[in-house]
Amino acid sequence: MKPAFKPTRRDVLITSVFVAGVSLALPAFAKGRIAKDAATGAAIRGYDTTAYFLKNGPAQGSEVYSVSWNDATWRFASQEEADLFAANPERFAPQFGGYCTRAASFKKLVPADPEVWRIHGNKLYMFARPVGGKKFDAGADAMIKKAQAFWDTLD
Numbered sequence: 001m002k003p004a005f006k007p008t009r010r011d012v013l014i015t016s017v018f019v020a021g022v023s024l025a026l027p028a029f030a031k032g033r034i035a036k037d038a039a040t041g042a043a044i045r046g047y048d049t050t051a052y053f054l055k056n057g058p059a060q061g062s063e064v065y066s067v068s069w070n071d072a073t074w075r076f077a078s079q080e081e082a083d084l085f086a087a088n089p090e091r092f093a094p095q096f097g098g099y100c101t102r103a104a105s106f107k108k109l110v111p112a113d114p115e116v117w118r119i120h121g122n123k124l125y126m127f128a129r130p131v132g133g134k135k136f137d138a139g140a141d142a143m144i145k146k147a148q149a150f151w152d153t154l155d
Contacts, residue, residue, distance in 0.1 A: 034098060044114050044126070046063075047060060052124050053092060074093075096125075098112055112126030116128070
């Protein structure tokens with residue numbers, strides 16, 4: 001019987017660097033309550049949060065079109081989208097600050113992958129992995145309730 005997965009040295013190194021980076025960055029993420037790049041301050045890895053609503057999917061933002069809000073830099077694909085966000089950031093910002101909704105329902109802060117998302121109740125929810133979105137589809141309201149209860153305990 002063949003083993004399902006045998007990690008290479010490269011796999012171990014990449015995983016170690018990722019875990020160390022996330023562990024060091026979590027206190028900074030929690031303080032601002034926005035998942036942002038530690039080096040650039042860009043929220044949700046520089047993705048345009050209005051695109052999920054306006055273009056029905058993720059789009060990379062540009063440094064040229066940015067808005068500072070909630071101690072983070074939000075990037076957009078155009079000035080029009082930046083202006084829309086600036087006029088009503090709560091309307092477009094992802095729930096739970098761009099952290100994984102499923103992880104938050106387990107009382108954990110894990111930055112989400114902007115490519116894994118759902119719109120529910122006209123709000124944007126993001127997930128660290130595709131399985132989070134699938135679990136959300138099977139019970140969105142229960143997951144949101146658990147995630148919100150945890151989120152409300154954060155300083």
